[in-house]
Amino acid sequence: MEISQHGCGKWPLSKAHKFQLFILVAMISSINSQIRYSIPEEMKKGSPVGNVAQDLGLDLKRLRSGRARIVSGENNQYTELRTDKGILVVNERIDREELCGDVTPCSFSFEIILENPIELHRVTVEILDVNDHAPSFKSSVINLEISESATIGSKFDLESAYDPDAGIHGLQSYVLSPNDNFMLKQQSNADGIKLAVMILQKPLDRELNPHLTLKLIAVDGGTPQRSGTVNIAITVLDANDNPPVFNQSSYTATVVENAPVGTYVTTVNASDADSGSNGMVTYSFSNLYGKSRDLFEIDSLSGRITVAENIDFEKDKKIELRVVAKDHGGLNDATKVVIDVTDVNDNSPVINVMSFSNLISEDVPQGTTIAVFNVKDADSERNGQITCSIDSRLPFKIQSSMKNYYNLLSDSPFDRETTSEYNITITATDSGTPPLSTNTNLYLKISDVNDNAPLFTKPSYSAFIVENNVPGNSIFTISARDSDWHQNARISYFLEDTQVGGSPVSTYVSLNSETGALQAVRSFDYEQIKQLEFTVRAQDGGSPPLSSNVTVKLIIQDQNDNPPQVLYPVQTGGSLVAEMVPRAADVGYLVTKVVAVDVDSGQNAWLSYKLQKATDRALFEVGLQNGEIRTIRQVSDKDAVKQRLTVIVEDNGQPSRSATVIVNVAVADSFPEVLSEFTDFTHDKEYNDNLTFYLVLALAVVSFLFITCLVVIISVKIYRWRQSRILYHSSLPVIPYYPPRYSDTLGTGTLPHVYNYEVCRTTDSRKSDCKFGRAGSQNVLIMDPSSTGTMQRIQSEKSILDEPDSPLEVS
Numbered sequence: 001m002e003i004s005q006h007g008c009g010k011w012p013l014s015k016a017h018k019f020q021l022f023i024l025v026a027m028i029s030s031i032n033s034q035i036r037y038s039i040p041e042e043m044k045k046g047s048p049v050g051n052v053a054q055d056l057g058l059d060l061k062r063l064r065s066g067r068a069r070i071v072s073g074e075n076n077q078y079t080e081l082r083t084d085k086g087i088l089v090v091n092e093r094i095d096r097e098e099l100c101g102d103v104t105p106c107s108f109s110f111e112i113i114l115e116n117p118i119e120l121h122r123v124t125v126e127i128l129d130v131n132d133h134a135p136s137f138k139s140s141v142i143n144l145e146i147s148e149s150a151t152i153g154s155k156f157d158l159e160s161a162y163d164p165d166a167g168i169h170g171l172q173s174y175v176l177s178p179n180d181n182f183m184l185k186q187q188s189n190a191d192g193i194k195l196a197v198m199i200l201q202k203p204l205d206r207e208l209n210p211h212l213t214l215k216l217i218a219v220d221g222g223t224p225q226r227s228g229t230v231n232i233a234i235t236v237l238d239a240n241d242n243p244p245v246f247n248q249s250s251y252t253a254t255v256v257e258n259a260p261v262g263t264y265v266t267t268v269n270a271s272d273a274d275s276g277s278n279g280m281v282t283y284s285f286s287n288l289y290g291k292s293r294d295l296f297e298i299d300s301l302s303g304r305i306t307v308a309e310n311i312d313f314e315k316d317k318k319i320e321l322r323v324v325a326k327d328h329g330g331l332n333d334a335t336k337v338v339i340d341v342t343d344v345n346d347n348s349p350v351i352n353v354m355s356f357s358n359l360i361s362e363d364v365p366q367g368t369t370i371a372v373f374n375v376k377d378a379d380s381e382r383n384g385q386i387t388c389s390i391d392s393r394l395p396f397k398i399q400s401s402m403k404n405y406y407n408l409l410s411d412s413p414f415d416r417e418t419t420s421e422y423n424i425t426i427t428a429t430d431s432g433t434p435p436l437s438t439n440t441n442l443y444l445k446i447s448d449v450n451d452n453a454p455l456f457t458k459p460s461y462s463a464f465i466v467e468n469n470v471p472g473n474s475i476f477t478i479s480a481r482d483s484d485w486h487q488n489a490r491i492s493y494f495l496e497d498t499q500v501g502g503s504p505v506s507t508y509v510s511l512n513s514e515t516g517a518l519q520a521v522r523s524f525d526y527e528q529i530k531q532l533e534f535t536v537r538a539q540d541g542g543s544p545p546l547s548s549n550v551t552v553k554l555i556i557q558d559q560n561d562n563p564p565q566v567l568y569p570v571q572t573g574g575s576l577v578a579e580m581v582p583r584a585a586d587v588g589y590l591v592t593k594v595v596a597v598d599v600d601s602g603q604n605a606w607l608s609y610k611l612q613k614a615t616d617r618a619l620f621e622v623g624l625q626n627g628e629i630r631t632i633r634q635v636s637d638k639d640a641v642k643q644r645l646t647v648i649v650e651d652n653g654q655p656s657r658s659a660t661v662i663v664n665v666a667v668a669d670s671f672p673e674v675l676s677e678f679t680d681f682t683h684d685k686e687y688n689d690n691l692t693f694y695l696v697l698a699l700a701v702v703s704f705l706f707i708t709c710l711v712v713i714i715s716v717k718i719y720r721w722r723q724s725r726i727l728y729h730s731s732l733p734v735i736p737y738y739p740p741r742y743s744d745t746l747g748t749g750t751l752p753h754v755y756n757y758e759v760c761r762t763t764d765s766r767k768s769d770c771k772f773g774r775a776g777s778q779n780v781l782i783m784d785p786s787s788t789g790t791m792q793r794i795q796s797e798k799s800i801l802d803e804p805d806s807p808l809e810v811s
Helices: 052-056 060-065 096-100 671-683 691-715 718-729
Strands: 032-040 048-051 069-072 079-082 087-090 106-114 119-128 141-147 155-157 171-176 182-188 194-200 211-220 227-237 250-256 264-267 281-285 296-298 304-307 318-327 332-342 350-356 359-361 369-376 386-389 396-402 405-410 421-430 437-447 460-466 474-477 492-495 509-511 517-520 531-539 547-557 565-568 576-581 590-593 595-597 607-614 620-622 628-631 642-651 658-667 780-783 791-794
Touching: 032 048, 032 052, 048 052, 052 060, 052 087, 069 079, 069 350, 096 106, 096 119, 155 332, 171 182, 171 194, 250 264, 264 332, 281 296, 296 318, 350 437, 369 421, 369 437, 396 421, 460 474, 492 509, 509 531, 565 658, 576 590, 590 658, 595 607, 607 620, 620 642, 691 718
Parallel strands: 032 119, 141 227, 250 332, 359 437, 460 547, 576 658
Antiparallel strands: 048 087, 069 106, 079 087, 106 119, 155 194, 171 211, 182 194, 211 227, 264 304, 281 318, 296 304, 318 332, 350 369, 369 405, 386 421, 396 405, 421 437, 474 517, 492 531, 509 517, 531 547, 565 595, 576 780, 590 628, 607 642, 620 628, 642 658, 780 791
């Protein structure tokens, strides 16, 4: 283990990786070792690099338990550690030329870290070159202008080929196509770059051959061998017997990284003894490849070299340029310019948190490791020397564990009730001028024990839901809070086992155990159930868990889902009931009362009565609230015997519902008066199809019924008919017809009391099933249209009350 007492140093590391690791150890041990592998470039993904476990002397169980992983290295994306087999494999395609460029040997390094205890191992992977590139020339044609007076032995520098491969796979030699005038000589500069120089071995004769075309072939040493070709176009000029000559064989210069574009570097100078155009020299760069190609530019007339693009010391520490001076006669000379790049403090330190326990218990011992982090700075020398610090008021300290690696430790006991969280800022500062620094924040929470039960936001809950709801609809959300933290404050909601109407409460509502959302399981019916009351339990996730209960009351609201039901007069399909009104009836005479109820409640059960249709609307009216049908004028002899009233009963819901009842009224003083018209009651329906057929059929039926009824009434019922005449002039109210024991149990509908009643109906064509009251005040005519002559008259009504003004009640 390597420990620094002054701060953090420089270490190559990729982009920050954050791991959650809870380290509760008093001492961290480390093993610092290094292994090296060599692999060829362009290997497929998944190809093995080496057996890390075997080479490090580790078993697979240790790799898995120690969570072995690659934690640093600028190119660690190229490899992957498979802990299940203990091998290192290729993670993505590796291009040696892209990774290292011209640098040889080419390699990259990274660290493998294991925890519990911490072990750090450096791995270096050397990338071997394969012959995957052919030599290439910058241009497709090399144009040369050579004077015919050029002496034998004159040298002409040719453009060099560039092969990004390295070693034997790189550029090895040049071959010049056979010719009589030139031979090829190969040279190497200090950097090992092979240059081709063409030497004149036989004088040129412009008059015989003013243009020559040759081929220059660059060959590498790979297997199979690769090559590149460029054409040499030579123009023979008139005599120019002095080539340009540089005043220095090489030039040196210094430039600061990040120098602005246009910054002056140096000036090269070449002279030519010739005069005129043959003595005019132009300057240009030759053989610039890769990253250095566009960094500088040269003035072709003055030889002044300036910065063309941003220069980065971390990429290029020394740059070599080749400058060619050429006169107009085609003669040239070459020199090199070596430029040293000076480092400036332009890179801030980079903090990479490798392991951080963002949650610790308040009872952890002093000296517990909170985080492990690494710091690097791409600058060099003092610009890359790092010191680390934190706020001295925080209960933490930084301790160096090995080079460039640091541990953040607790320095005093924690008290969650005083401070439940810490925002720790780690500052890394370099030693440059001016110094650069980087901060990283660590947010640490202190966990608590489970000492608080959940508390509901309300002492009890009440909610309303309208009946006929869709099953699954959300009702409302029950909420509780717990002042504990994390798992101790994770609340789950439960329905206590409660019976509602003999069924479990879970058959009515469901509760989301995580969110507390209450949903309806079924569609509620207000007429069956008015409210639900049950208990909800909130329980935290501590050990042991704590809980509390709350009462929930769910109130069902009524909806106008039931239309009014008409109790009287009864609408039957087999027989027809007609109310009798004497012609001597006064204004306000009570003909009958329409009785209806609505099983809904509240305003949904408030009923109103309206006269929709009437044979004579000027004769009758209906009470808006009580449904009483009364005469609004004196009945006269001119009024038709047959009166048909259509009454509509509406509730007060939104939207309202209604029911329609037809009331047939016979206006007559004697039975024979009614007889001829009476049977028409059964034929008041509107017929739209084949009207003539129904009229003939109706006439036949009426004639038959008239003759039959006349014989039966005169011979058998004359006595009862005469007695019924006494009731015609009676002004007693009508006793309406009620179905058996119909009541409004809530007192919110249209029947505030419970009624007793009797049934009067015709069940057969030959006998009657009627009950008569002791006291009568109303005449009712009942007829079965399918009978051959049966007519019955209600002659008296059953007395329901002992006193006329007493309310009706069920016994």
